[in-house]
Amino acid sequence: MKIKILEESDEKLTFVADEINPSFANALRRAMMGEVPALAIDEVDIHENSSALYNEVLSHRLALVPLAFDPKKVNIREECVCEGKGCVECQVVLVLKKEGPCTVYTKDLKSSDEDVKPLYDSMPLVMLLEGQKVELEATARLGRGREHAKWQAAVASYKYYPKVTIKPGLPEEDAKKILDVCPTNVFERSGRGARVANELACILCDACVEASPQYVEVKGDETKFVFRVETVCGLKPEQIVSLALENIEAKAKELEEKVSEYA
Numbered sequence: 001m002k003i004k005i006l007e008e009s010d011e012k013l014t015f016v017a018d019e020i021n022p023s024f025a026n027a028l029r030r031a032m033m034g035e036v037p038a039l040a041i042d043e044v045d046i047h048e049n050s051s052a053l054y055n056e057v058l059s060h061r062l063a064l065v066p067l068a069f070d071p072k073k074v075n076i077r078e079e080c081v082c083e084g085k086g087c088v089e090c091q092v093v094l095v096l097k098k099e100g101p102c103t104v105y106t107k108d109l110k111s112s113d114e115d116v117k118p119l120y121d122s123m124p125l126v127m128l129l130e131g132q133k134v135e136l137e138a139t140a141r142l143g144r145g146r147e148h149a150k151w152q153a154a155v156a157s158y159k160y161y162p163k164v165t166i167k168p169g170l171p172e173e174d175a176k177k178i179l180d181v182c183p184t185n186v187f188e189r190s191g192r193g194a195r196v197a198n199e200l201a202c203i204l205c206d207a208c209v210e211a212s213p214q215y216v217e218v219k220g221d222e223t224k225f226v227f228r229v230e231t232v233c234g235l236k237p238e239q240i241v242s243l244a245l246e247n248i249e250a251k252a253k254e255l256e257e258k259v260s261e262y263a
């Protein structure tokens, strides 16, 4: 597999993966969304809540707070040395204690682990009026997106690498039509005709092919894919891609071992 990075930031990664096939592309997408472990609040022990939000609603909001963490330092509870009972190796406690009048923000969650804290400081959790109080202890643990959406590490998608061709002799009328109809501005004016200016922007909608079926051809390459990965947890997008690939590799190994038992 050949990888070419098109765009990279702390939140998003766009890359081209070449020399793969549709099944693998989909396996990678699913692993990024469902198999990469992320940290989220899973249990909330509420000591006091006189805010306008019900305990359930407040807990639900807490569960969706993205938490920064080091994937090497937190174990998955089921695979931990504590055998799933829960210990400092596999869970992190965050304490919240606030009294109104004020707005409670994610920064008010005090973590017991210096590596773990809310990714964003200023997400509002609840508003407190004069005399209202919230006091709680939240336990965060690692989980996978396939178990619950709060543990989903990324929003990942891919498309076939587009190949857009304009055949020679495109009439002026057709050129106007395709320039007009393309929703992502793949084409640009060139004299009286049109030419392909931004092939990668093509979303394979075939609107241009319908506008000029004789002269325009759009194909998706089945061995080359454009991936977009946006992190929705404390991991960087490139970490999510590597962890997803490790997951696929581990599963393939497991399958190989199981099959060899019968060989």
Ligand SMILES: [Zn+2]
Residues within 6 Å of the ligand: 075, 077, 080, 081, 082, 083, 084, 085, 086, 087, 088, 089, 090, 091
């Ligand atoms: Zn443990």
